Amino acid sequence: MIVPVGIAFALVILAIIVVLLMRRHLREKYAVMWLLIGAAMLVLAFFPDLLSGLAGLLGVLVPANLFFALAVALLTGVTLHLSWELSRAEEEIRRVAEEVAILRAEVDDLRANNSGDRSD
Incomplete structure (x- = not known):
């Protein structure tokens, strides 16, 4: 249940960023950062085990x-x-x-x- 919610949340964030950008309410230099954050959220939502692997690699329990x-x-x-x-x-x-x-x-x-x- 949590994976579809995470995916939906990431997609909503990305959609909001694109809408703000198209309406010129968000400047491009900030949009790049937020798009990267939204994309990272989407990747982690699709592959939640990536975070576990990264945590193990960095020694975080x-x-x-x-x-x-x-x-x-x-x-x-x-x-x-x-x-x-x-x-x-x-x-x-x-x-x-x-x-x-x-x-x-x-x-x-x-x-x-x-x-x-x-x-x-």
């Missing part, structure tokens, strides 16, 4: 522990990457806001000089 350790590592990596992207975006927003403020001040100066020239 319980395959579920390996799965959760991999999930924690993946989520940590995703969180770190998104924090880095957010920091870059905040810096860019600050820079653009400063440029807009400078340009707005220059426009105000030009308007003030223009209205002063007309009153003469």
Whole structure:
């Protein structure tokens, strides 16, 4: 019973990723990562013994522990990457806001000089 549920879950995740990508709600650079994750989920759903084999190869006694350790590592990596992207975006927003403020001040100066020239 668990294998068909895992397969269905992986297919739903892949479908959601494709829909988000087609609607341009998800950028391509993130979609690749999520498609790889969805594909890995699908492979593990079709072949659950792969996780047991990998756990035995790495010396992990319980395959579920390996799965959760991999999930924690993946989520940590995703969180770190998104924090880095957010920091870059905040810096860019600050820079653009400063440029807009400078340009707005220059426009105000030009308007003030223009209205002063007309009153003469």
